Amino acid sequence: MTFIKSYFTKALFFLIIFSCVEPIEIENLSFDNLLVVEASITNQLKKHHVQLSRTFQLNDDSIKNETGATVTISNSNGTIYTFTEVSNGQYESSIAFQATNNNTYTLNITTKDGNTYSSTPETLTATSQINCLSTNIEASTDGLDGVAIYVESSSTNESAKYYRYTFEETYKITPPFWSDKELMVISNSFPYRVAVVEKTIENKNCYKTLNSTDILVAETASLEENSVIFPVNFMLDTNFKIAERYSILVKQFVITPSAYNYFNTLKRLSSSDNVFAQSQPGFISGNISSNNNENEKTIGFFQVSTVSEKRLFFNFADVFPDKTFEYPYDCDFAAPILYDSFSQSSPLVDLINRGSYTYYSENNLGQSALEGPYLMVPSVCGDCTVLGSNVKPEFWID
Template structure:
């Protein structure tokens, strides 16, 4: 949703990066608009709604809309209240609930300054399941060798269906060097270090990243309501995320035609390649509105969707061999060095390098003559790229 509010900023950044002379921009006119990210699903859970505000070009990012009153109601008279979590602007339902097929849902918001907002009635569309999620070795249109991940889905109804896909990728990170010891600075002057036992896991880590792409599909033009080989993700063989083990969680949301049109418009605009593109809608209208001021813009879409999810795991070796090329690495330059003691103390103290081993051979001009072999921190400590806590869902 935020991409709808930031399109001019994104395009401006892309444009400015290509300029030779740096130009300072300031926003001359600005409307602080409420941004709503709200998807209620048919899964029984604590539902989540996020509220924020648009921000000006010269600001760092959006500000959270805090202390709001958030309520979802249905046409059967049920009401579900939301409370702000520890994360500013993120609201969670006070009870678990799920969207049902036989009713409409509406969202209402009262902000801390007393302004009120609402949504058009929105209903849950037909439910469907992901039949299969699978990966294949493939060369893409740009000639890159990699892995493509596809979804197959089938809806039992005869009507065309609109889909939106989200994914969350998790990948394993293995440091290039393993050691169970660390160097610790004793004093800077005179320079002195000592070896100590490593006090945390730094060899194997994991990182989880949500998708930012807008992935849409529909079956209106097909002879049956079936998606076959819908491409969700392509990963180049040279992408370090797949260098060891990789997992992708795909969520398929069955959405309304109005929601599809909203996201399609947003996607088409977001994919535009120039700040001065001829396609500049300025404001992308959703199903949200201000009940305080009919002229006030509200950005976002209140979505009620049927969701299905599936997860896949694979190893680099499942699709590639040494003949395909060297293993992709998170850090290319991991050469070992043996700096003199003063330089060693400075590097260890600043956190720029980590201990690898005690040398077993004489030093030389290339690596140095210092007392220990060291490497850049990212080559030894995987927590630079992720967490050393194994995800609950992880499978080897």
């Protein structure tokens, strides 16, 4: 739920303080130090997470995590699930559990300064399954070609009319000038010696995983049919993520009308164009409040949602069969000499030790500008671990 953080970096405390547009002095703004809560549980059996932080000012360059808090979720059957702080501000349930029907759930927080906060009791929402994910070639607002990814779902349950989406995208990285060999420095001093040896580390194929940050919400309450066709992502045909093979895991959360209103308002205000809009709504109220001070504002919404998920794979050639993808990095060769008799140094050994270049092949180009015995390329062009992980995800299908 990092979209909440990105919003607060620019807009939040303006919305709390101002109700009209006036010339302001940024350095003289007053500031409210408010608790920010990002919490949801679902019908999936797993360890759930709660993120606690504080609002921060424009000139701050990092998230202010709320550490040392006591976090629990209690249900109407008397069960209490405790959470442990696994990293600064990140709290994880001590055991795996899932939200069930015929139960209400309440989030309870006690900060290290003794202040307590609670959510309203929330029940598990109705179920709606994702039917499919699909791709469609479209033009951006600037008229540039790209691929849109749509989620389609429908439900016969009239209670399932409000949705929030998140996604996790993973893409494959294969550098264009990979070699199964590398150069090893045998001697760092005169007489300099290097050797071509077999690689011991896999760095031909790597993978990078990123989580969505935008607020993605949809509703069918205003439609005649309770079905959703919603664009969750759009990428230009020049986006490196789709250069080879791409996968996206989309999660669909059925949410309450109040949660929809909260996130939809947050979405509308998260654009910098809206920070000083003519109509300022003031504070965005969630379902979490202070137990100590009824006038204290708290940011966040505790969700109890059903979730459905589906994964899609595609190759660049699948969606753009008539195009080729150009590698977006400069891959000019270098071929430094092994030994400079004037300086008694080794440009080749220096280049190897810096790690910015990697071996590609023996130098058979015969160009005067490339005098050394081996062709070297920038590491980003021959070593995929510069851009991703060489550990293949368990879910990956080639």
